[in-house]
Amino acid sequence: QEQLVESGGDLVQAGGSLRLSCAASGRTFSRSAMGWFRQVPGKERAFVAHISTSGSYTTYADSVKGRFTISRDNIKNTVYLQMNSLKPEDTAVYFCAAGPAMSGIASWSEGRYNYWGQGTQVTVSS
Numbered sequence: 001q002e003q004l005v006e007s008g009g010d011l012v013q014a015g016g017s018l019r020l021s022c023a024a025s026g027r028t029f030s031r032s033a034m035g036w037f038r039q040v041p042g043k044e045r046a047f048v049a050h051i052s053t054s055g056s057y058t059t060y061a062d063s064v065k066g067r068f069t070i071s072r073d074n075i076k077n078t079v080y081l082q083m084n085s086l087k088p089e090d091t092a093v094y095f096c097a098a099g100p101a102m103s104g105i106a107s108w109s110e111g112r113y114n115y116w117g118q119g120t121q122v123t124v125s126s
Helices: 104-108
Strands: 004-007 011-013 018-024 033-039 046-051 058-060 068-073 078-083 092-099 120-125
Touching: 004 092, 018 033, 018 092, 018 120, 033 068, 033 078, 046 068, 046 078, 046 104, 058 068, 058 104, 078 092
Parallel strands: 011 120
Antiparallel strands: 004 018, 018 078, 033 046, 033 092, 046 058, 068 078, 092 120
8 A cells, every 4th residue: 555745835936846746655656657636626636747667658748748747766765746837827736646557548547546645735826
């Protein structure tokens, strides 16, 4: 079982950068695909990025492609989301999630992930 704890959320001006971290405490991190999702009040949780177990395969939502980078450190049991050129519409609670190995469109679905963190707030001011 994975326990996930996100950190790094903050208030930042448009155009700025943040790096989110998600620390996993379970024994299966290196065998888990990891994802980042985000949610704003009144809307469903939306896919942001996914990284494969080895880190060699990544995929992104179109809205963040070219601005966000997902990475992982299987020694530190941590997954990261580097967010650059932030926009006010990136404001949301960001969640990390862990699940079995997956690829392609499957990685966009929150139902494919078994474990979730509590979320961290990112606010981008204009």
